[in-house]
Amino acid sequence: MKRLFSRKQDKGDHIHYEKWGYLFLIPFFLAFFVFQFIPLFQTIYYSFFNYYSDSALFVTIGPAWNGFDNFKYIFTSSTLRPISFLGISFGNVNFPNFWYYLINTVLIWIIGFIPQILLSLQLAIWFTDIKLNLKIKSFWKTVIYLPNLIMATAFGMLFLMIFARNGPVIDTLMGWNWISEAFDVSNNQIATRLIIAFLDFLMWFGNTTILLMAGIMGIDNSIYESALLDGASSRTMFHKITMPLLKPIFIYVVITSMIGGIQLFDVAQIFTQRSGGPSESSYTLMMWLYNLISYKQNYGQAGALSLLIFVVTAILSVGVYKTIHPRVNVTKDEMIARKKRFKEYAKCPSTIHEIANRSAAKTKGVE
Amino acid sequence: MKKSMFAIPALLTAGLIALAGCTGQNNTSSAGSGATSTEGKVFNIECWNNEFQGQFEKFYPDYVRTVTEGATSYDLLRDGTKVYFKITPTDGNAYQKKLDADLSAQDSAAVDDKIDMFLIEADYATKYVATDYTLDVKGDVGLSDDDLSQMYQYTKDIVTYNNKLKAVSWQATPGLFAYRRDLAKTVLGSDDPTTVQAALSDWTNFNSVAATAKSKGVFMLSGYDDAYRVYSNNMSGKWVNDSKVVTLDPQIKAWIKATKTYTDSGYNDKTTLWDTQWNADQGPKGNKVLGFFYSTWGINFTLAGNSDPDKLGNTGNPATSLFGDYAVCQGPASWYWGGTWLCGAKGTDNKSLLNKIMYAMTCSRAIANGITRITQDYTNNQVAMNDIAADTTYGSAFLGGQNHIALFKESASKINMKNAGAYDQGCNENIQTAMQDYFTGTADYATAISNFKTKLDAVYNGLTYDATFDAAL
Numbered sequence: 001m002k003r004l005f006s007r008k009q010d011k012g013d014h015i016h017y018e019k020w021g022y023l024f025l026i027p028f029f030l031a032f033f034v035f036q037f038i039p040l041f042q043t044i045y046y047s048f049f050n051y052y053s054d055s056a057l058f059v060t061i062g063p064a065w066n067g068f069d070n071f072k073y074i075f076t077s078s079t080l081r082p083i084s085f086l087g088i089s090f091g092n093v094n095f096p097n098f099w100y101y102l103i104n105t106v107l108i109w110i111i112g113f114i115p116q117i118l119l120s121l122q123l124a125i126w127f128t129d130i131k132l133n134l135k136i137k138s139f140w141k142t143v144i145y146l147p148n149l150i151m152a153t154a155f156g157m158l159f160l161m162i163f164a165r166n167g168p169v170i171d172t173l174m175g176w177n178w179i180s181e182a183f184d185v186s187n188n189q190i191a192t193r194l195i196i197a198f199l200d201f202l203m204w205f206g207n208t209t210i211l212l213m214a215g216i217m218g219i220d221n222s223i224y225e226s227a228l229l230d231g232a233s234s235r236t237m238f239h240k241i242t243m244p245l246l247k248p249i250f251i252y253v254v255i256t257s258m259i260g261g262i263q264l265f266d267v268a269q270i271f272t273q274r275s276g277g278p279s280e281s282s283y284t285l286m287m288w289l290y291n292l293i294s295y296k297q298n299y300g301q302a303g304a305l306s307l308l309i310f311v312v313t314a315i316l317s318v319g320v321y322k323t324i325h326p327r328v329n330v331t332k333d334e335m336i337a338r339k340k341r342f343k344e345y346a347k348c349p350s351t352i353h354e355i356a357n358r359s360a361a362k363t364k365g366v367e
Numbered sequence: 368m369k370k371s372m373f374a375i376p377a378l379l380t381a382g383l384i385a386l387a388g389c390t391g392q393n394n395t396s397s398a399g400s401g402a403t404s405t406e407g408k409v410f411n412i413e414c415w416n417n418e419f420q421g422q423f424e425k426f427y428p429d430y431v432r433t434v435t436e437g438a439t440s441y442d443l444l445r446d447g448t449k450v451y452f453k454i455t456p457t458d459g460n461a462y463q464k465k466l467d468a469d470l471s472a473q474d475s476a477a478v479d480d481k482i483d484m485f486l487i488e489a490d491y492a493t494k495y496v497a498t499d500y501t502l503d504v505k506g507d508v509g510l511s512d513d514d515l516s517q518m519y520q521y522t523k524d525i526v527t528y529n530n531k532l533k534a535v536s537w538q539a540t541p542g543l544f545a546y547r548r549d550l551a552k553t554v555l556g557s558d559d560p561t562t563v564q565a566a567l568s569d570w571t572n573f574n575s576v577a578a579t580a581k582s583k584g585v586f587m588l589s590g591y592d593d594a595y596r597v598y599s600n601n602m603s604g605k606w607v608n609d610s611k612v613v614t615l616d617p618q619i620k621a622w623i624k625a626t627k628t629y630t631d632s633g634y635n636d637k638t639t640l641w642d643t644q645w646n647a648d649q650g651p652k653g654n655k656v657l658g659f660f661y662s663t664w665g666i667n668f669t670l671a672g673n674s675d676p677d678k679l680g681n682t683g684n685p686a687t688s689l690f691g692d693y694a695v696c697q698g699p700a701s702w703y704w705g706g707t708w709l710c711g712a713k714g715t716d717n718k719s720l721l722n723k724i725m726y727a728m729t730c731s732r733a734i735a736n737g738i739t740r741i742t743q744d745y746t747n748n749q750v751a752m753n754d755i756a757a758d759t760t761y762g763s764a765f766l767g768g769q770n771h772i773a774l775f776k777e778s779a780s781k782i783n784m785k786n787a788g789a790y791d792q793g794c795n796e797n798i799q800t801a802m803q804d805y806f807t808g809t810a811d812y813a814t815a816i817s818n819f820k821t822k823l824d825a826v827y828n829g830l831t832y833d834a835t836f837d838a839a840l
Contacts, residue, residue, distance in 0.1 A: 052828050055463060056491075056607075056789040058498050061828075077824065080817035082810055092814055097821060164643040166653075182644075184637065187807040275800040278809040280818060288825060294459045295793070295826035 047071070047303030055297055062300070070304035074098050081279060097288070098305075102312065104193075105284040108268070109261025112197035116205045117254070123205075124212035125238065130224060141213075145206035155199055156270025163195060192277040199267045204260070208253055215249030216242060251324050255317050262313050265290065285309055407716040409479040410450045410724075413469065414486040415462040419707065420452045422537070425741070426734050427727055448720060453482075463491065470500040473714045483715040484724065487534065489525065489706040489784070490792035496526045496533035497789075502711035502721075503531040509722050510535070514730040517748045525784040526708055534708035535729040537738070538663065539747045541778035542596065544698030545666055546658030548767065549685045551694070554580045554657060560769065564696035573699045574625070576657075577634040586656045589648040590638035591626050591806050592799045593660050598622035599795065600702035605788040607830065613794070613823065615816075615835040623802055623812075624840060630806045639803065649673035651689055662704035663745035663775060666695065671765045681764070691767045695774055701781035745775045752776050790827060797822040812840050 047070055051062035075098055083093045123144065127137055134140070147155070163169050163185045173179045185191040219242065227237050243250075265286035268276070276283025289309070292302040330338070414420070420442075424430055429445040442450040455465040469482055487495050495501055504510050515523065515532070519539045526534040544567060548558035554576065555566050567573050577587035588594060602616040629635045636654050638645035647653035650673045661670055674689035681691035709729065711721045727734055735748035739755055743763060746752065755761050755772045762768035801819035804810035810818065816836055823830055 053467070054828050055460065055467070056494055056827060058467065058494060077821070079821040080814045082814055092811070094817075161643065165638070166644045166647050184807075186639075187803070187809060189809070275803075278807070279804050279814070280821075290459070291825040294461075294464075296828055297464070298828055 043303045043306055045303075046299045047307050049300050051300045052296065052298035055295065066300070070300045071308070073301055074304050074308060079280075098285075098308070100280070101283055101285045101288055104280075104282060105262055105264055105286075106316075108193055108197045108200070108264060108282065108284070109258065111193065112200040112204075113254075113257055113261060116201045116208055116257070120205050120208035120212055120253075123209045124216055125242065127209070127213055128216045129234075130221070131234070141206075141210065144209055147202050148204065148206050150203075152199075152203065152266035153270050155203060156267045159195060159199055160271055160273070163191075186272065187278050189278050189281040192272060192282045196264075196268050196271055196282055199271070200261070200264065203267075204257065208257065211249060211253050212246070215246045215253075218249075219245045247325065251321060254320055254324065258316060258320060259313055262286075262309065262316070406719060407478055407483075408448050410444075410448055410483045410717050410720055411453060411479075411481065412450065412484045412486070413453045413455070413462075413466055413482050415455060415457045415488075417452070417454060419486055419709075420454075422738065422742075423450075423724075423728065426737060427724065429723070444720075448717070457488075463494075466495075470498075470712065473500065473712065476714075478716050481714050481716065482712040483717045483721055485710050485712055487708050487710055488792075489540075489703075489708075489787060490795065491789060492526055492534065492706075492708055493528075493787055494789040495710060496528045500710075500713050501533040502713055502715070503533065504535055504711065504725070505532055508711045508718065508725060510725060510730065514726060517732065517750050518729070519747055519749065519779050519782070521703075521779075521782040521784045522706070522708075522747050525787050534710045535725055536706055536708045536747050537729045537735070538706060539745055539775075539779045539782070540662045540664065540703045540706045541745065541775050541782055542600075542660055542662040542698075542702040542704050543666065543695040543771070543774055543778060544658050545661050545670055545693050545695045545766075547656075547685070547689060548692050548694050550580075550585050550655060550657050553583055554585055558694060560694050560696045560774075563694070564698075567696065567698055570621075570625070570699045574628075577629065578632075580657050581632065581634055584655065586634060586636045586648075586654060587658075588629065588635045589645050589653075589656045589659065590635060590640060590642075591630065591803055592640040593635070594625065595622055595640075595795070595799060596704050597660050597698065597700050597702045598625075600704075600782075601700055602786050605786050605790075606794040607788055607790040607827075611830050613790075613830050613832050613836070615833075619798065620835075620840060623805070626802070626806055637807070640799070646673050649689070650676050651685060651687055652676070660698065660702075660704075662702075664705060666693075666771065667743040667763070667765065674765070681767075690765060694766055694769050695771050697774060697778055701778050703782045703784070739772065745772065745779070749776075752779075790830075793823060793826045797826070 046063060048065060048067060049063035050066040050069065051064070053060045075096060077098070078094050078096045079100070080092050081095045081100065083090045083095060126132055126134060127141065150158075161167055165182050165184045170179070170182055170185075174182065185195065223241055223245075224237060227241060232240070263286055264284045268282050268284050269287055269290070272282050274287075276287060285305070286309075289302055289305050292298050292305060296302075412419070424433065424442060431443045431445055434441055434443050434449075439451070442452070444450060455462045457463075466485060469476075470485075473481055485495075502508050504515070505512070515535070518535070522536045522539055523532055526532065526536075546563060551558040551563050555563060557563065566576055573587075580587045598618045598621055599616075602618045604614060604616065606616075607613050626635075630637060636644065636648055636656055638648060644653065648656045649659060649670055659665075659670060670693065671690070674693060677688065679688040679690070682688045683691070685692055709725055711718075711725070715721055729747060732748055732751045735746035735751040736754065738744055738746050739751065740761075752772060753776065756770065756776045757773075758770070761772065762770050798819055801815050801822055804818065805812055805815035820832055820836065
């Protein structure tokens, strides 16, 4: 202890402050332990117990060990649903709720994420393009980030009004004679899913753009400069320089967005007014969790469901990582060759100025 | 410099610990400070909105003023007692969860933190009156049979448990059918409440008027859920029995059948309760809807507000404002909607004040009279309501001068709340949501019923369903 926080000067006239960092970390770890670690452990622990407050009868049952019963409940709970896929109807199928809600959740995320990543990538490239050199960049960056500053619930309410049967969208469409009769989007599965996905897209594309821009700006400009000298087109630079070097950030963006997508809750909850849309087609896993914890107050089942959501998220994250970042088998010889090349690269000049200097030096015959 | 660097994390840590230990202790300031009586000087009321607070501040005789101290405010009474209203909105079951937690901790709470009174709603009233957390209004709080004699019997029945009255209400909430006079003339040739009532006296008549209305370009009802409570209040048993078995009552099936017919035949405007189109339909800019089922509070607050969105008053022109154009009649069945009860909390240190507030707000004839005349709410005092019903000079401007209290009076005496249960809120909400898929054609009856079961299972523990769920509609 004395040594750790000693302020005594050592032989080299140095004062050691580095270890004080541990002290600064204490508040975080304390907060993390109390507010994150313990609840996390409890969630897992109680998922193996029959433990609930019967809100209708004012009694608390449990906790009593019941093994995997809560997990069994989550997987066996099912509903008769009219299932159709790509226009083919399979009639009424007794479909497990967990998978149904998972499909809804992932589908809504994908519908929103594909346009989001494409637009964000395009915007990030435009904003960082040295040839394009856009004006009033920070203004546009603020504008695209603004939707994220609005609370999701407020956004949900806003869109509920905009798409109401007597709201502006339906009014305008009727004014243009595109539709003949006032139409309730909340009774249409496709429309409900699309609008929720669009809301998610609108809220998060600014954030994604900023992240991708940071990634692109982290790429050494000299690489682009040398590519320019070599006469590379924008397309080639994007494919050969930007994308490969952006990959770590890109994977980060995809995975964090996917985690956010699986936790889709507020927008869907507000926009469908808790019902989950027609035939629960926009009912997400988080909405189920919310009901289990808020109304049913069944801590065991809610714990089991959150543990399963965690597992699903982990599997999907690994899947996404492996898809974008395929592992290449490298032979031992190739590895040695690579190390050799790396050493040479380390000796290499890193900017065009250095290249110029070196070649100038060469011509002078110094080397 | 060096010392302050050490101080920052230490302060943060200390702050964190302090933060963790300081919840719920903001009312203790006056504890024991010169209180001469044995009763506490802090009175805590838990509720979900400020409706009762408004009523209290307007009509409670000992109320002096509202004092704001930092983030909290309280109502100061003449004897110096501070009345705190602790409001938790009902969203996401938050109010009941808060109440459950606070009641469970009642024994260990500091004297001035204990709940003295809390409010409950019709949909879950039975849950709380069945516990020991609610005081016996007669035995514990000390209201006499004479004090309670003018209350409607149904407002006492629903909150009576083991022959003990556990809560009191200041309002009765009989429902009526509010119709537009101009459209009644179009459809029925008359806007006189007696004639209209004769035409709508039971469901058969009501449905045939709906067909006539349709032929004249008028919707009978606005949405799917409008008639719901008129059916559900007349159920033959509870939603969920004591062994946790859910039954689909014939009245609920009748509502499903009727609403499907109304939707398919175009008798309704396909709206959902509380949505924007439903609200608009009650005013001059919506579609033509003959009428709405509403109870006391709905007619004079919601409907009156919606009828005249531009605040023009009675223009006599249905295209600009419907204020003064509405009238009320009994409709095809007697029913009720809503209602709030006051409960005394076990462990209160303010029993005599509890007695005073309960008496003033729910038993006093003069205050009941005042509430009805000023807010047009229907109060739970039969003799006061009889006075107003018999008052020929009294009339509601919104209803074109009609004395609606007279009609409410008749309807209130017929209300039966025997079948109210602890699961009503979830059952009522979820059957309406699940059946909308059936009405709109998104799902058939079997899948909609299955979805209703899933929705109930997501909010209640351990329910089972009897054969009425498997039977065809």
